[in-house]
Amino acid sequence: MIISPGNLLFATISFSVFMLVLLIFMSFSLVIKNRRDKEKIRWLVKTNALITRTIFFEEEENAGFFIPVNKRMTGLLKNPLFRQTLINELVVTSKNLAGVAGANLAHLYNQLGLEKDTLKKLNHFSWHKRAKAIQELATLQQLEYSPVLYNLTNHKNEYIRMEAQTSFVKFHGFDGLSFLNEITYPISEWHQINLLTELSNIPASNFKGIENWLKSSNDSVIIFALKLSASYHQFQLYDRIVECLKHTNPKVRFQAIKCLKDIYEDNTAWHLMSMYTSEPKSHQLQILAALKEIASGDSISFLEKQLESEDHQIKIAAARALYRCGDEGVNVVEKHPKASHYPLHDIIQQVKMESKK
Numbered sequence: 545m546i547i548s549p550g551n552l553l554f555a556t557i558s559f560s561v562f563m564l565v566l567l568i569f570m571s572f573s574l575v576i577k578n579r580r581d582k583e584k585i586r587w588l589v590k591t592n593a594l595i596t597r598t599i600f601f602e603e604e605e606n607a608g609f610f611i612p613v614n615k616r617m618t619g620l621l622k623n624p625l626f627r628q629t630l631i632n633e634l635v636v637t638s639k640n641l642a643g644v645a646g647a648n649l650a651h652l653y654n655q656l657g658l659e660k661d662t663l664k665k666l667n668h669f670s671w672h673k674r675a676k677a678i679q680e681l682a683t684l685q686q687l688e689y690s691p692v693l694y695n696l697t698n699h700k701n702e703y704i705r706m707e708a709q710t711s712f713v714k715f716h717g718f719d720g721l722s723f724l725n726e727i728t729y730p731i732s733e734w735h736q737i738n739l740l741t742e743l744s745n746i747p748a749s750n751f752k753g754i755e756n757w758l759k760s761s762n763d764s765v766i767i768f769a770l771k772l773s774a775s776y777h778q779f780q781l782y783d784r785i786v787e788c789l790k791h792t793n794p795k796v797r798f799q800a801i802k803c804l805k806d807i808y809e810d811n812t813a814w815h816l817m818s819m820y821t822s823e824p825k826s827h828q829l830q831i832l833a834a835l836k837e838i839a840s841g842d843s844i845s846f847l848e849k850q851l852e853s854e855d856h857q858i859k860i861a862a863a864r865a866l867y868r869c870g871d872e873g874v875n876v877v878e879k880h881p882k883a884s885h886y887p888l889h890d891i892i893q894q895v896k897m898e899s900k901k
Contacts, residue, residue: 587626590617591633598652599637599645609651621656631658635683650685659686666692675707682711690715697723706735713742718751725756730764736771748776758784763793770799774806782807786815798827805834813840820846825855832861839868848876856887863888863895 598611613621620626631653638649653659665677678696681689693715696708705727713720721739731739757769758781770788773781785807788800797819804812816831823831832850835843843865850862866873877895882888 584629587620587629588633590620591630594630594652595633595637595649598648599641601648609648609655611652611655613656624661627656627658627661630656631661631680634658635680638683638685646685653684653686659684659689662686663689671701671704674701675703678704678707678711682707682714687715694723698727698729700729702729702732705729706732706738709735710738710742713739713746717746718743718748721751721753724753724760724765724768727762727765730762731768732764736764736768739768740771740775754778755781755784758788763791763796766791766793766796767799770796770803774803777807779807782809786812789815789819794824794827797823798830801827801830801834805837808834808838813838813843817843817846825858829857829861832858832865836861836865836868839865839870841869841872844869844873844876847873848880851877851880851882851888856891859887860891860894863891864898867895867899 594611594613594617601609601611603609621630634649634653638646641649659681662677662680665673666681668674668677674696678693680686681693690712693708693711697705697712699705699708709723709727709731712723716722754769754772757765758773760766760769766788770785772778773785785800785803788796788803791797791800801816804816813835816834820828820831832847835847847862847866847869850858851866853859853862863877866877877883877888877892880888883892
């Protein structure tokens with residue numbers, strides 16, 4: 545196809561105009577960005593000064609909380625961008641403070657009516673703004689909005705419900721786990737770690753509900769309840785944990801095996817050995833790891849049979865468990881007919897080295 549000189553000239557001019565417009569737009573955007581960045585630096589100086597005064601504020605008797613705000617700050621507070629900048633700084637600072645200082649920042653947040661901005665975001669169509677609003681309410685100790693957050697703990701959006709669940713625990717500690725009674729969506733592995741981390745910052749108490757959660761129709765709730773049982777040594781739930789070994793979901797059974805490594809009785813080894821042959825390899829390895837911790841002499845003959853496995857990982861896991869069963873277990877490994885042959889010979893040397901550490 546031959547392009548005429550006229551068409552070529554038109555295309556060249558059009559492209560040049562487009563590039564010129566694009567250059568003007570980029571330059572204009574850069575100017576605005578630089579101006580905003582400079583303005584934000586000025587804002588941060590003012591917000592940090594206000595936050596510092598608030599942290600060290602001491603209420604006079606019968607005077608109540610009130611931080612004086614000058615006219616310049618009052619004017620800036622009419623700017624939504626400045627208000628959000630101040631909220632952001634309050635949240636960041638509050639995460640590292642507790643006690644009176646943290647309470648003071650929450651009081652300032654309320655004094656300036658900043659919770660109204662947060663509540664607007666809580667009803668925003670964008671999920672990330674709603675999640676951010678939940679985080680703001682929790683970090684700035686807005687306990688009165690706890691019922692609102694509870695209603696979001698089973699929200700269809702994963703990020704919104706994770707923030708709501710974490711925030712509810714921030715507000716109520718172990719009692720905040722009450723949302724586990726009603727949620728229908730799964731709790732991800734990552735979020736379970738986050739919840740356990742949040743709980744680790746709270747003094748342990750005789751919290752209730754785990755027994756019901758172990759019977760939940762939501763399998764992820766059962767798994768989380770098993771982790772709670774192990775972390776907080778809920779020995780009174782032993783029988784219910786053993787029942788989870790028969791659950792249809794292999795993930796639940798796997799977590800129950802792990803849990804019994806920390807919560808066990810005299811017959812625990814028997815329960816684990818009884819289910820061994822019907823389980824996949826990952827579960828079998830976990831059973832052997834649990835038997836290693838339990839170190840029961842009743843499991844020696846069972847562990848000896850596992851030394852005959854064709855799987856190298858099974859062999860070494862069984863050898864490790866036997867070495868924890870005392871002299872009798874050690875003799876079973878070291879006097880095995882194949883103890884001088886590969887791979888058992890190498891396994892014995894490796895386990896010996898591990899046992900000396």
